[in-house]
Amino acid sequence: xxxxxxxxxFEQLVLFAVLHVGxxxxxxxxxxxxxxxxxxSVSLGSVYITLERLEAKGLVTSxxxxxxxxxxxxxxxxxxxxxxxxxxLRQAQRTLLHLWRGVPQLDGGNx
Amino acid sequence: xxxxxRFLSGSGRESLVGDLVELYDARRSRLWFWGQVLSAxxxxxxxxxxxxxxLLLRALVIGWAVYYGLAFPITAARxxxxxxxxxxxxxxxxxxxxxxxxxxxxxxxxxxxxxxxxLVFTSCFLAGWIVARTHGRYGAQMALAVAVSIGxxxxxxxxxxxxxxPVPGFIPPGxxxxxxxxxxxxxxxxxxxxxxxxxxxxxxxxx
Numbered sequence: 048x049x050x051x052x053x054x055x056x057f058e059q060l061v062l063f064a065v066l067h068v069g070x071x072x073x074x075x076x077x078x079x080x081x082x083x084x085x086x087x088s089v090s091l092g093s094v095y096i097t098l099e100r101l102e103a104k105g106l107v108t109s110x111x112x113x114x115x116x117x118x119x120x121x122x123x124x125x126x127x128x129x130x131x132x133x134x135x136l137r138q139a140q141r142t143l144l145h146l147w148r149g150v151p152q153l154d155g156g157n158x
Numbered sequence: 159x160x161x162x163x164r165f166l167s168g169s170g171r172e173s174l175v176g177d178l179v180e181l182y183d184a185r186r187s188r189l190w191f192w193g194q195v196l197s198a199x200x201x202x203x204x205x206x207x208x209x210x211x212x213l214l215l216r217a218l219v220i221g222w223a224v225y226y227g228l229a230f231p232i233t234a235a236r237x238x239x240x241x242x243x244x245x246x247x248x249x250x251x252x253x254x255x256x257x258x259x260x261x262x263x264x265x266x267x268x269x270x271x272x273x274x275x276x277l278v279f280t281s282c283f284l285a286g287w288i289v290a291r292t293h294g295r296y297g298a299q300m301a302l303a304v305a306v307s308i309g310x311x312x313x314x315x316x317x318x319x320x321x322x323x324p325v326p327g328f329i330p331p332g333x334x335x336x337x338x339x340x341x342x343x344x345x346x347x348x349x350x351x352x353x354x355x356x357x358x359x360x361x362x363x364x365x
């Protein structure tokens with residue numbers, strides 16, 4: 048049996064958001080993308096801590112942008128998903144779909 | 159933003175502070191923005207503390223040594239301090255306000271604060287300041303951890319004294335039972351303030 052760590056629910060959301068936002072993926076648009084798709088308010092601090100964890104796992108990489116006056120002279124940190132990150136997302140999707148199939152309560156939208 | 163800068167810049171999260179500035183300019187609502195700042199500080203501090211457990215242990219030992227070494231002797235001398243300094247103060251206040259004695263709640267609380275509690279608050283401030291000075295860029299986070307531990311300890315002791323071992327005269331006559339809780343809040347707050355003042359942002363020393 049493979050002993051890899053599972054991706055957490057919020058980790059998956061953040062990875063999807065990084066992919067969804069694309070080249071301009073830094074904290075604010077990533078948080079906004081999660082809020083828009085989930086309909087829930089998201090803490091920017093949680094997004095950052097999750098991104099740091101994902102980077103430590105090698106699922107995203109980061110690079111510093113240029114400091115801007117609008118942000119009080121602070122640079123943005125841009126994130127990009129790695130090949131390993133995409134593989135992990137695919138694996139998570141396969142696992143969910145496999146579990147989803149054949150569960151009658153999840154068909155037809157009646158909880 | 160001052161709080162966010164003190165807690166987040168030191169641990170290399172300049173970008174998060176920049177993002178918060180961007181959110182502030184977006185002006186969704188002041189309450190929502192403050193929720194974002196406090197949540198970012200809490201999350202980042204929790205993450206830093208968990209990933210630097212040895213530093214946390216050292217901060218707790220230093221913080222408690224300073225707190226114990228300074229605040230406990232002051233607490234032991236409480237009655238002497240209150241009687242030496244409290245009586246002239248009560249007389250002085252009585253001249254202007256008509257009446258001031260141990261049975262007048264506001265007066266008893268003020269005498270307690272002026273003669274004794276401020277010395278304890280100063281000790282707490284020093285404990286936070288020393289912890290921040292000796293823990294490099296994680297100084298503010300470590301001081302906050304010491305503040306929380308002191309707060310939990312003191313509230314535990316007071317709850318124990320109120321519920322299990324009531325001490326006569328612990329609460330001034332006529333004062334609400336939660337008065338000691340309010341007074342005690344000053345201790346962890348003073349430690350945290352000492353930490354914020356004493357921290358050295360962007361100093362990688364010791365870390």
